[in-house]
Amino acid sequence: MKVLLIGATGNLGLRLVSALLTHNHSVVAYVRSSTKLESLLPASVYGQLTVIQGNAIDSVSIKTVILDSNCDAIVNTAGVAGVAPWAKSDLPAIFRAVMDGVRGAGEERGEPLRAWFLGGQGVLFYPGSEVMMSNYIPIYLEHRQNLRLLKALPPNTIDWSMLCPNTMVPESSSITVPTQSSHKVLIASAGTPPEWKDSWVKYIPLIGRPLVCAMNAGSGRYETTLEQNAEFIAGDLESVESRWSGVAVGVIDGAK
Ligand SMILES: NC(=O)c1ccc[n+]([C@@H]2O[C@H](COP(=O)([O-])OP(=O)(O)OC[C@H]3O[C@@H](n4cnc5c(N)ncnc54)[C@H](OP(=O)(O)O)[C@@H]3O)[C@@H](O)[C@H]2O)c1
Incomplete structure (x- = not known):
């Protein structure tokens, strides 16, 4: 597929450059500064990209x-x-603009585009309810x-x-394009975190x-790597019809 990657200079964006190329996708990187992207990637990787400068809003x-x-x-x-409930960031404006741009392009082309967003x-x-975990934390x-x-x-x-990961950490700071991915596979589920550990504690009122x-999400069990998440998206984009269409996706490291 030909993939427009918005945010290629970020932690996850850089790993997506690598994962998308490994999966033989063509990558159009949309960044605020091509010079910054060039400084973050080996020349051999940067040379494989089409780079376009622009603002995500x-x-x-x-x-x-x-x-x-x-x-x-x-x-x-x-x-x-933003972390705190009262924090304000550029994300809502960026998200809406990207969504509008993608929707507009699909409408003009007469076919909706496949799109991965981050949550x-x-x-x-x-699990077992229709209450978001952020209602509790x-x-x-x-x-x-x-x-x-x-x-x-x-x-x-x-x-x-x-894609709705918990904390993502880097496996490595070097960005390469291996011919085959070697990252541990993520287990994913639609709408809820996979492999949730339930407890009688949930019956305590309030x-x-x-x-x-906090026991599940705060314990590090759901920590994954940036490379694993990039790999997950790049692999999914190889399928004609994704099993993750129209859903929020929870992930856990299969090895944990
Ligand atoms: N990291 C985690 O542990 C984690 C966990 C769960 C969810 N997430 C979510 O995953 C997403 C990616 O996280 P990350 O750690 O990769 O973030 P990051 O390293 O801070 O990268 C953010 C990217 O957004 C770009 N950007 C910001 N404003 C822009 C604009 N107006 N126009 C174009 N580009 C713009 C930045 O470009 P510049 O280089 O130009 O600044 C940068 O490439 C975020 O939405 C985050 O909330 C992250």
Whole structure:
């Protein structure tokens, strides 16, 4: 596929450059500074990219790039959610602009684009319920409104998925393009965190579920690597029809 990668200079974006190329996708990197991207990648990797400078809050530019470059899919990693409930970041504006650009391009082409967005574990449902985990631990709340926007889209406007990891850490700081991926595979599930450890503690009034969320999500069990998540998205984009279409996706390291 030809993939528009928005946010290629970021932690996850750089690993996506590598993973997408390893999976034989063509990559159009959309960044604020091509000089910055060039400084972060080996010349041999940078040379394999089409690089376009632009701002992710510019929906018209994103739509134009998708249509002019003939992209089949997009991955957006631009913008970072604020941690505290009262924190404000650029993410909501970026998210809306990217969504509008992708939707506009799909409508003009007459076919919705495949798109991966980033959320956080807090937008996943507490297993066995339809209550978001961020109701119990209210952090990174900006992801909630982003998911709401995606779910409110009319059918056949964007073929979207939202990857919702807990903390992602780097395996390595060097960005290479191996011919085959060697990262441990993630286990994923739609809507809830996979392999949840339930506990009788959840029955304690008021504090039960927050405690179980903290026991699961705060213990490091759901920590994954940037490379694993990049690999997950790049691999999914190889399939014609994704099993993750229209859902928020929780992940855990299969080896944990
Ligand atoms: N890291 C984690 O542990 C974690 C866990 C769960 C979810 N997430 C989510 O995953 C996403 C990616 O995280 P990350 O760690 O890769 O973030 P990051 O390293 O901070 O990267 C953010 C990227 O966004 C780009 N950006 C920001 N504003 C932009 C704009 N107006 N136009 C174009 N590009 C813009 C930055 O480009 P510049 O280089 O130009 O600044 C950078 O490439 C975020 O949405 C985050 O909330 C992260």
